[in-house]
Amino acid sequence: MDDAVIPVTDWGFTRSDVVYDVVHVHRGAFFRLADHLDRFERAMARRRLVPAENRAAIEDVLHRCVALSGLSDAYVAMACLRGRPRVAGSRRPEDCENHLIAYAIPWIDVIPKDVQARGAHLWISGTPRVPDASVDPTVKNYQWSDLTSGLLEAHDHGYDTAILCDHDGFVTEGPGFNVFIIKDGRVLTPDRGSLEGITRRTVLDICADRGIEAAIAPIPRAMLDDADEVFTTTTAGGVMPAARVGNRILGNDRPGPITMQLHDAYWQAHDDDRYRTPVRPLAVQP
Numbered sequence: 001m002d003d004a005v006i007p008v009t010d011w012g013f014t015r016s017d018v019v020y021d022v023v024h025v026h027r028g029a030f031f032r033l034a035d036h037l038d039r040f041e042r043a044m045a046r047r048r049l050v051p052a053e054n055r056a057a058i059e060d061v062l063h064r065c066v067a068l069s070g071l072s073d074a075y076v077a078m079a080c081l082r083g084r085p086r087v088a089g090s091r092r093p094e095d096c097e098n099h100l101i102a103y104a105i106p107w108i109d110v111i112p113k114d115v116q117a118r119g120a121h122l123w124i125s126g127t128p129r130v131p132d133a134s135v136d137p138t139v140k141n142y143q144w145s146d147l148t149s150g151l152l153e154a155h156d157h158g159y160d161t162a163i164l165c166d167h168d169g170f171v172t173e174g175p176g177f178n179v180f181i182i183k184d185g186r187v188l189t190p191d192r193g194s195l196e197g198i199t200r201r202t203v204l205d206i207c208a209d210r211g212i213e214a215a216i217a218p219i220p221r222a223m224l225d226d227a228d229e230v231f232t233t234t235t236a237g238g239v240m241p242a243a244r245v246g247n248r249i250l251g252n253d254r255p256g257p258i259t260m261q262l263h264d265a266y267w268q269a270h271d272d273d274r275y276r277t278p279v280r281p282l283a284v285q286p
Contacts (some may be wrong), residue, residue: 119243
């Protein structure tokens with residue numbers, strides 16, 4: 001990874017003109033690989049990015065990256081960059097050669113496991129989320145200026161990470177994760193300013209299977225302040241409990257019971273053949 005490079009004039013770098021996705025490998029199998037590839041394809045189409053590789057070739061590349069790494073648990077990224085213009089000085093996106101980047105690295109948690117165990121402390125950022133009309137949050141992208149500002153605030157105040165609200169005061173997401181609240185046994189996640197996370201979808205599926213009421217809905221800041229439990233979700237970490245939000249301590253300052261039920265069910269889902277795609281050994285790859 002230390003030797004990986006892109007040209008400094010690539011628009012993926014100079015303009016953040018790139019979409020990406022991340023899928024994880026757990027005990028030698030991708031989790032919900034088809035769903036991640038679906039989302040990556042949608043993102044590329046919305047940004048009019050077309051790499052040389054089709055979907056099947058991209059999937060082959062991901063399998064090969066993991067097989068070459070020898071990792072049984074991995075964080076696997078795919079990105080499509082705009083590239084550099086074929087015509088010097090051009091400002092026309094169609095003049096660029098789009099290209100794919102993929103890599104597999106050891107598993108990472110965006111909120112460390114020891115922090116998850118005690119419950120994350122979440123700062124509510126004063127920086128509003130970039131409006132959906134300006135940057136589509138359902139297209140996974142590297143525009144993180146608002147999210148990074150939230151992280152800086154959180155760390156300045158001694159918190160682990162941040163939650164951002166939009167200009168109207170509705171909860172959106174955090175730096176690299178979706179947000180959930182639980183109130184009176186009902187599980188809610190924001191309907192705006194948020195990536196349509198695959199882990200988020202898995203949690204909603206688990207709730208449906210277990211008869212837990214759950215919905216994607218508007219969440220005003222006041223509901224966040226009044227929640228019984230709060231947790232976050234992402235591919236790089238799964239279901240990650242919170243114990244404090246702003247100055248408020250949730251429950252007994254530990255992860256909540258419904259959160260932990262969903263946490264355990266999420267990891268159990270990794271044994272479900274509907275979601276598993278075993279990594280192909282190098283000997284059987286194209």
